[in-house]
Amino acid sequence: MTKEVISDKQGISLVILFIMGSTLVLGTGAEAGKDSWLAILVAAAFACPVVLMYSRLLALSPGKDLFYISEWVLGRMLGKGIGLLYIWFAFHLGALVIRNFGEFINTISLPETPKIIPMTGLVLLCLWAVKSGIEVLGRWGELGLIVLLILIFLTIGLLVPKMDWRNIQPFLQKGFKPIGKGALAVFSFPFAETVVFAGVFSVLQRKNSIYRVYLWGLLLGAAIVWATAFTEILVLGEGEYTTILFPAHSTVRRINIRNFIQRLEIIPAIAFLGGGFIKVSICLFSACYGIARVCNYEDYRIVASPVALLMLNLSHWIYDSTMEMFDWAFQVWPYYAFFFQVILPAILLVAGEIKNRQGKGAGKNYDG
């Protein structure tokens, strides 16, 4: 298997699309009510050092991914153990995104169709992408991002007449605590989910690419998430924003210009599709890379099909209802994910730096 390489621009596009992914449509940080936009900024600020942590971790051993590094840092057994944990995390996240997508399509347009059908469609597409290799995904990402951005900003433009600036006042009405809760939520969904990229970013071009890609990807992705959340709060107002399950859909529904430009709700659906496709594909990549590394396979593509189908399977029975899905996402995810997003990488980084100082080589020489 020849080494795949993607350019920095492609890497950044993928990170942005990943962050946009399900967040655009599900909304995030609603605990902070009308100050959610502030919670997003706070979360982005906290995500920067975390993302730099991921970058530094990967930079310890350039051209290698998280799974390789954990073995190098903690030894074969423990390293593979950590690897298994991250395989699970990527796998689980992928299944959640697939389920989010299925619920969305089911709720807003195809209530009679069994959810498994749109979910299968998405999974097959992602499987195809993974089998084609990350270079293909990178190229698609570059193009797809531009298209999605044009759609998103066009829509925001059309919504300007419907914005009511009173909806974000009074500022900090409920104090700082809800913003803290909201920020933690936004941090764990979606900013720090980019830890999944750590399993995949062995494919970047240059040694310092990783910092650029991660940081720019986070900042630009956060900016777009912020812009959409801000628009939604301005248009819907706090009450609706916190009640409705898919705020982007309801917001875009309001556009009605002379009874001609109306019913544009398909646009958030397209955004979700584009972003969700990338998100699931990256999760799939990460899980497959991980399995290939842990089981010492040469080619990750062998396990792609079974992993994808198992992901689909998990997404199908993981929740009994939409309510359960949202409940878990709000109550459990931030704390559960924190372990994978902050604690584990921190441990790895510290151990890695120690090993580096001890002069045991920059890991390039380690050959599992």
Place this chain on the structure above:
Amino acid sequence: MQLVTAAAIDYDGGNDKYFVTVEVFNPQHMGSHDSGGLLYSTGESVFDCFRNLILRSGRRLYWGHTEIFIVSREVAERSLLPILDILFRDAEVRDDMLIFVAEEDNASDILRLGRHKLHGLAGFHIEDVIKAESSISKYRRMPAWKFIQSMYAQGPASTLPLIKLDRSGEKEIPKVGGTAVFEGDKLVGTLDETETRSLLWILDELKGGVFVVPVKDGGKAEEVTLEIFESKTDTKAVYAGNQVTMKIHVETTVNIEEIGGTTDYMDEKKMMHLKKDGEARIEKEIKNVIGKVQREFAADVFKFSTVIQDEMPKVWREIEPNWHETFKKLPVNVQVTLKIRGSALMGKPIKISR
């Protein structure tokens, strides 16, 4: 596929059942006599009614184009919540539907009897009428989402336009005019058309319309009709001596559209007189409606609470628990400035030489 163009909900208190009337439209059969019709059904809840319609229509109806929703007074007095919930929650039913409260005994009658000659379907007719709101300003159109949004806010109350059947012509026609005042989700009272216009004035939502001023000059009395071109209203709250006072400043630009006499309003003195009379009249109407709402309904449709909340949040926190009482006695100062911009094509009135 059958599209629902309008729906009406009644409530049967005796049996605790809802009664739904829908007007359906068959696009395939447009033009022929099959093109539209009415369907009725009953059920334990609104959504139950919708589904029970299948028993009559033979197939599921498509709600994606329904713009008009009429509720009976009884439903409005009981609670609008069940209806609002389904409008908001269901993906097919659009939340920008316009809701009306029927002034007839049955909301159903409006759709049943009000088939306008021009359109054949009450739904389309009402849709057209409502679009002309800015030209007449005798009702306040209210999309469902806006009403729901106001329910989330603490303090202000919302309104829905009234609709009834106009039986004065040879056929009954649905007529929109006047306002139903709500406290939360329950109807507490109504305002007539003139009072509604004043309401729009106060809320800075008046975009047009006609205003007749009876002018008394010396012995002569005549009526001058003014057309409203634009209007701007500023509502401020003033806190002095432990008392909040609302100050409403109205600035309206009008044209003289009809002079019911021979007075020459190009004359500056006469113009001043007209202006003062007009301003006094507007002020009176506004004060009347505020007084009525304060006395009879105690529902803050004027959004005074929002103004207080914005301008003096600390004071609001103190008065909020007793807002209803405070609102009832809230002093309001009204100041009106009328700008007479022109008099259309004629400079002078028609002269009677005899």
